[in-house]
Amino acid sequence: MFPIKDNIPCRTTPVMNYAVIVITSAAFLMQLAEPAGGxxxxxxxxxxxxRITDPSKEVTVVVEQGYVMTPLGPQLQQVxxxxxxxxxxxxxxxVTCVFLHGGWMHFLGNMWFLHIFGDNVEDRLGHxxxxxxxxxxxxxxxxxxxxSEPGSTVPTIGASGAIAAVMGAYFVWYPHAHIKAIxxxxxxxxxxxxxxxVFLGIWFLIQFFQGAASISGTQAAGVAWWAHVGGFGAGYLIAGLLGRTHAVRETNPARRADVDSLPSIRFRRPR
Structure with a gap:
């Protein structure tokens, strides 16, 4: 599922959310401009x-890789x-890893999710x-x-964990908001x-089961699933400690009508 918009208007301009997106975008552009191999x-x-758990452990990076033919068949060689x-x-x-990304899809997907869910959480918390x-x-x-991977020498990057925390808070504070998704x-x-x-609950379950599969070995490594799970859980707990909001005030009829015009799944609100 991919979110398009929600129906919760903001009382204030989410300047800090915009600032985070701009800073993350600048960092990504700097990554794109880096010379290869350096x-x-x-x-x-x-x-x-x-580097945190065992600073004496050597960390290497792959500069070049390719397959060469050998008597035993093609073999992967790395420099x-x-x-x-x-x-x-x-x-x-x-913290600094949150502002880096591994490619265009990683970057654009994260920034879109932050755009959808971050503004309302900022509205609740202040800038x-x-x-x-x-x-x-x-x-x-x-x-x-x-x-989950204390001895790993693979760099972990991406805003997904921080955005998952935002989504966890959104789950607590705006559970009855309507999410238009594809x-x-x-x-x-x-x-x-x-x-x-429902949308965020499904998203969380996907991350959890993917994380469980990565531990069992049935899912190839490559995505920090437990960072997503941990971020969502952290956001959920922090938002719960700050106070739950059961009711959602929908003060923008045009925005609400635009979202609500599509097929929907609804649940009765608790009285």
Whole structure:
């Protein structure tokens, strides 16, 4: 499922959410401009778990790779070098990694989810509170990934964990919001409206079961699923401690009508 919009208007301009998107975009453009083969921002600012748990462990990166023919058939050969040292204390990379991404789809998908869900959470927390929440959520998501793979030498990057924290808070504060989403059914993209609690609940379960599969070995590594799970859980708990909001005030009839005009799944609100 891919979200298109929600029906909850903001009372204030989400300037901090925009600022996070701009800063993350600037960091991604810097990544694109890096020369191939040299030290990268991912090496310097990405979170490499072993740098925190075992600083003496050597970290290498692949510079070149390809297949060569041998008497036993094609064999993968790699040229590696020692990774560039972290540009900040290793513990801080749990936060700096949030601003880096691994490609266009990774970057665009994350920024779109942040655009959809971040504005209302900022509206609830205020500008400064939202920034603190975003950074803490990202750090806690990194911590959960660190605990799941403490000896890994693979850099962890991406805003997904911090955005998952935002989604966890949205789940608590706006459970009855309506999310307009696109659901792929075979080759057709089908638009539908779901309560936020259902949309986010399904998203969380997907992350959880993918994470479980990665631990069991039935799912190939490559995505930090437990960072997503940890971020969502952190956001849920923090929002719960700050106070639950059961009712959603929908003060923009045009926006509500636009979302509600599609097929929807609805649940009765508790009295």
């Amino acid at each position: 030290p990268s921002l991912v090496e310097e600012y990405g979170m490499i778990p072993s 590696t070098r020692e990774a560039a040292p972290a540009a900040v204390p290793a513990i801080l990379t749990m 400064v509170g939202y920034l603190a929440f975003y950074l803490v959520g990202g750090a806690l998501a990194s911590l959960v990934h660190l605990l 659901v792929p059914i075979f080759i057709v993209l089908y638009p539908i409206v779901l309560p936020a609690a």
